[in-house]
Amino acid sequence: MAHDNYLSLISLSLDGLLTKDEQFSLEMHLQSCSACMYAWEQMSLVDRMFAMPIEVAPPPDFKSRVMEQVSGYEQRRNLYPWMTLIMTTILLVAMMSIILPILFVTLGLYRMLFDIPVIGMLLTRLIEIHAQIMAFIGTVGVSASHWISFLTTDPMALAVIVTSLVMLSIWIGMHEAFKLQTTSEFSAQSA
Amino acid sequence: MENENELIARILAGDQESFAELVETYQRSVYNLTYRMLGDAREAEDAAQEAFLRAYQHLSRYDPGRSFKTWLLSIASNYCIDRLRKRRLTWLSIEEPLPPHPALSSNEVEPEEAVAIHERYDAIQAMLAELAPEYRAAVVFRYWYDMSYAEIAETLDTTESAIKSRLFRARQMMAENLRTERHSSLIVAIEGA
Numbered sequence: 001m002a003h004d005n006y007l008s009l010i011s012l013s014l015d016g017l018l019t020k021d022e023q024f025s026l027e028m029h030l031q032s033c034s035a036c037m038y039a040w041e042q043m044s045l046v047d048r049m050f051a052m053p054i055e056v057a058p059p060p061d062f063k064s065r066v067m068e069q070v071s072g073y074e075q076r077r078n079l080y081p082w083m084t085l086i087m088t089t090i091l092l093v094a095m096m097s098i099i100l101p102i103l104f105v106t107l108g109l110y111r112m113l114f115d116i117p118v119i120g121m122l123l124t125r126l127i128e129i130h131a132q133i134m135a136f137i138g139t140v141g142v143s144a145s146h147w148i149s150f151l152t153t154d155p156m157a158l159a160v161i162v163t164s165l166v167m168l169s170i171w172i173g174m175h176e177a178f179k180l181q182t183t184s185e186f187s188a189q190s191a
Numbered sequence: 192m193e194n195e196n197e198l199i200a201r202i203l204a205g206d207q208e209s210f211a212e213l214v215e216t217y218q219r220s221v222y223n224l225t226y227r228m229l230g231d232a233r234e235a236e237d238a239a240q241e242a243f244l245r246a247y248q249h250l251s252r253y254d255p256g257r258s259f260k261t262w263l264l265s266i267a268s269n270y271c272i273d274r275l276r277k278r279r280l281t282w283l284s285i286e287e288p289l290p291p292h293p294a295l296s297s298n299e300v301e302p303e304e305a306v307a308i309h310e311r312y313d314a315i316q317a318m319l320a321e322l323a324p325e326y327r328a329a330v331v332f333r334y335w336y337d338m339s340y341a342e343i344a345e346t347l348d349t350t351e352s353a354i355k356s357r358l359f360r361a362r363q364m365m366a367e368n369l370r371t372e373r374h375s376s377l378i379v380a381i382e383g384a
């Protein structure tokens with residue numbers, strides 16, 4: 001038998017798993033082979049080191065912490081079906097709110113709504129209001145753009161704006177200076 | 192154990208509090224395993240808690256014909272092996288310092304004896320730390336749990352011949368490490384014990 005086989009027998013021998021014959025052949029080899037004898041000594045040393053296992057104790061609150069985790073898990077598990085239901089509902093509503101308008105417009109379904117008595121009337125009114133609002137925004141937008149283009153292109157209008165800005169800043173400067181003067185006078189009096 | 196199977200049946204029926212009895216019975220076994228595997232008190236506590244939580248979550252998969260302890264230890268050791276593999280990826284070449292000692296379970300020891308125990312404890316933990324996770328688990332089950340090769344094989348979900356070779360390789364590696372300079376002081380601690 002090769003050395004490696006004897007080394008493997010050493011491990012089994014430490015666990016008391018060799019037959020009498022195997023044990024005998026191992027002992028015979030150890031007497032004649034110094035390398036295997038050395039390995040035997042070292043492995044026995046390791047074995048002795050582990051022979052009296054030292055036990056460690058878990059922390060005193062270990063059990064209560066485990067039970068906390070268990071109840072946390074149970075709570076999550078009880079919530080799970082509800083969360084699934086709510087998430088599914090939200091998802092469905094979101095999908096419907098995208099798909100339905102598209103179907104209404106593409107399939108022309110919206111025309112049918114006008115045939116329903118009250119809803120049809122309301123819908124017509126809604127469309128009118130919508131059109132009025134859009135028209136108002138349109139006029140405001142158009143006149144605003146007219147004004148902006150007038151102010152930026154006409155030299156006279158530009159001059160008026162620049163002059164008024166200059167006058168405004170002069171007024172602000174004087175106003176602040178006056179305030180400063182009165183406070184310094186006041187502090188001079190009190191000192 | 193009939194009593195234990197009744198307890199498990201009660202937990203499965205929704206009696207969450209009965210699980211506390213199982214934790215009480217096995218907390219020491221599981222914690223010792225995670226401690227030997229991970230070598231750090233904090234990590235060991237985390238891992239032991241995770242093992243119990245997983246056992247609770249998968250309790251319906253437990254086969255009452257098997258030993259509950261073996262099943263639980265198998266969950267804990269698999270979790271530790273995974274954790275060590277991940278740790279290896281991040282800490283590859285960093286030499287780990289020895290962690291602080293956790294509370295030793297024997298309370299009535301003399302101070303000098305406690306020092307000797309701690310030295311031996313350091314030596315053991317240093318030896319274990321140098322083994323690959325699968326080898327470490329086999330050694331821990333062999334020495335701390337006094338399991339047979341068949342039991343270790345069942346717990347680690349492998350064959351007896353694999354355990355035979357893991358234990359042999361582990362012992363060989365530890366014997367070689369003993370010769371290195373780094374552990375020469377440890378030999379003194381062992382021989383003194």
Ligand SMILES: [Zn+2]
Binds near residue numbers: 002029033034036037
């Ligand atoms: Zn030899």
